[in-house]
Amino acid sequence: MKRSEIQDAVGDLGWRYVLGTIRATVPVGSIGQAAEVAARCAAAAGDERLQLQLTRDHVLLTLPAEAIEPARRLTAAVREAGLATEPGGTQLVELAIDALDIPAVKPFWRAIFAYEDEQGYPNAVVDPLGVGPAVWFQQMDAPRPQRNRIHFDISVPHDEAPARIEAALAAGGTLVSAAHAPAFWVLADAEGNEACITTWQGRD
Template identity: 40%
Template sequence: MGESTSGSGWISAAEFHRAAGVSDWRVTGTGPQAVFTSTSLSHAAGLLAPVITAAERFGVLPDVDVRPEAVVVRIPYRSPEGIPAAATAFAAAVSRAAAQLQLTPDPSLAQSIGIYVAQHSQADVRPFFTAALGYDAFGDTDAVDPLRCGPQLAFNPISGDSPARGRTHFDVFVPADQARTRVDAALAAGGRLVDDAHAPAWWSLASPDNHGVDIASWTDTFD
């Protein structure tokens, strides 16, 4: 038996990006992911066998979304601790296989959507949402679809706000090199900049009718 290639422990997004062979990948709010465009459903599906081989070799549990236009490979957060160290070797192996299959990486398509449920500091609404949506609690403040198909929810208190008044907005996690473009597009489409004090980690925007959307890139750069 050779030495284990699965690795152990956890790494940050910055550590993930410093690894060799992962330039196709970006880290969104739900973990590292890569998008490879394809010419057909069968073309995209050709990556499945190499993904399975790499997953078994490195001890990673990926999600794979096969569409006629593209195949999306994700390394989902299964623990609030971070990205598994073995993710880098797995990602590099998948990228090599995709290149051999002439699947084209397009990091600009990588993203994840989260719903930020803001609640009064004395309220705890997570049990309601997990029951209504069939979600599982994740960490201390979040909730996730057990099959990771739906958006992740985050529950955070508002101090000094009025009881019984809920506020919800979308978190859109995009690659760090795409965030400013996404912000500019939303503003050009009629949006309003609410707060850029935390940019480039995130920008807070409002729609023409004042619904909140945060464009966030910090998940792709944290160390």
């Protein structure tokens, strides 16, 4: 189906086509109600690949782009509970990193985020839990002499930090600074793009 056809099929139900998926939110009044909605939706989805994210304010529903009939079933299940599927909060965030040598920098970012390769997209890595934003790499045709203007902070459990740093270094990264460890370590990929591994330690 074309993207416009998918959106037309689910738009009146409160769903929106976003980056290869269809997504909707269900506003709720408590985490208990969110759990009830999630259970209803899981039952209605059957074997369909439904992703659920719960907060005390809403439940975010994500389905594959062409799962039109499951979206209808989920909306019906939500309406039976006196609630509604709505389009608010259905955005997806991706991070793009410019690179001259993508094969040289991609392993660093896969390691530092603890991500995996995205199926069918050789220049992207994704969160295996489906929570964090995807990271993709854009081919540059000339180096930029200035220092990069953005970096990422990855906050991890304190006892996971050494392994994450070791993996990033093994993947071609460099340790820029450990002056503030264990609060944070500054690392960089093969082209100098920086990221910090941070923990709660050393901040008291």
